[in-house]
Amino acid sequence: MLEIRNVRKTFGSLVAVDDVSFTVEPGRLTGLLGPNGAGKTTTVSMIAGLTRPERGSVLVHGQPLSGDTDPLKRKIGLVPQDLALYDELTARDNLRYFGALYGLAGQALATAMQAALTLVGLADRAGDRVKTFSGGMKRRLNLAAGLLHDPDILLLDEPTVGVDPQSRNAIFDNLEELKRRGKALLYTTHYMEEVERLADRIVIIYNGKVVANDTLSGLYAGATPGGAKSLESVFLTLTGRSLRD
């Protein structure tokens, strides 16, 4: 469904992403891991069409993504790391705006908003201003905004940063439901336990390159001769223990 093929991106002399390739299948969640500055967000940005790869391509249903207005962008939903919401507007007005950006209007938009709000458990707060929401509720609304146009592929950039365990658990339930619905999910995070719980496949990026692409059990088995005890130990083995700025 989503194929990243040999993409490369530089910023001046800095090679942010170099020859990165992986796929995300329907009904599967792929975890994208890497230390700070490894190239995760740049990779997500290229998939979402926010920046163009200098080499390689992003394929959606086998078709290359090209240009600002490519209809293929409708197949992709983005849940940014930041809480990309207007605090001064109600949840409903936020979703109405984000839905309209994908051409949704009228009854179709109303139905999509209701479905998204119900999924994330905010239907009863639709008329409240976002600034009255807790951090967890904002995270769930952030997720709903990415789902509104019913994309086949969902890009989740650290979607649980700063939320309490209850809200995190609720988001995990939402993601499990989306997998059941056949969505392809790409999930970046620093929380290893989240990937261990959710991911069907794990891609680890280090210095802009893919250094591992396997299932959790495959990573465990391949990390050391005796097998690793945790994803964190695999991660540290592959990316080193030195501090990142």
Add this chain to the structure above:
Amino acid sequence: MALTALLAMVRKDLRLFMSDRRAVIVAFAVPIFIGAFIGSITGGNTREGRPRVNVAIADGDNSAVSQAIVEAARADENLNVTVTTEADARDRVEKGAIAVGAIVPQGFGDGSISALREQNGTRPELEILYDPSRTIEVGLVQGVLTQHIMQAITRAVGVPRPQLPFGVSTAAVTARNAPYAGYNSYAHSFAGMGIQFLLFSALNLGIEMLVERERGLWARLRSAPISRFTIVGGKIASITIISLMTLLVSFGFAMIMFKVRIAGSLTGFLAVSIACSMMAAGFGLLIAALGNSPKTARGVSTLASLVMVMLGGAWVPTFIFPKWMQQVTLVVPVRWAVDGLDATTWRGLGLTSAIVPTLVLLAFAAVFTAIALVRFRWEEA
């Protein structure tokens, strides 16, 4: 789909603007307050009569001549006379309560009559006290009092109907076929303040684009399948609408409260207003394109807009500028907006007077927008 997205962007920006109480107050209430203040101190509505100069006269002579002078001054349409003591007149001028004080010394009447008859006698002196910060009013008071003194003295020496050997007629000149034309300082002050705060509103909306980038909202917008032109078009439309609202609300208030009238072409007035709002929208986009962060952009853009409104004649009319500055300020878009609004309001001029200002403002809008499009950082890291 592009139209749906564009309308949604405009609707969202309007909702955000209206939900921000501070922005609404700055856009609507502050220009009204400052416009009313500046309008009141720069002349008010002259269709209701010319403004008078406050003057205190101390009659230390109390003769028939001096009393005739005071009475004539009181009746003069240029003066608002307070008769008082010398000490009080001096005190009022010293404290800035009035611009001019006139002291008629003891013996002024007899002394001036004998000086007139003998031609070589000692001449009594009328003492004029004035506030050094208001020198323009001194000349006017001196001229008016000289006329009344000459009439009083010549009447006293036996000239039956003393008068100047010539007459003077004055006429305020505005468009001949515009019944509501006539200088109203509120028309100018509300145009100036409307434009200033219209620019502030546009700048705020431009800076909001930088805030949206910081908050990830820009990433969400750019991930949608809409073109750059739709994004820019939506921003221009929303900034133009909000800027236009700022200007029209200010003018509406001035029309109701201060009898400001669009004495000239209504179409011309609207054309200049819309073109000015589009220019402001282009300027807002330019700030968003050139600014690195909301904080730095806010400081630089506020300074830039204040310089523009100052040089554009929004605070004081450009005719009091030095000649060279009047020429130089033609490169400031605000100048064209102020001139266009002045022409179609109190000057009572027709549509043709608005054509050049409108075209120039649209050209500025196009240039600002084009630079913004080129310089805008479209890609996200």
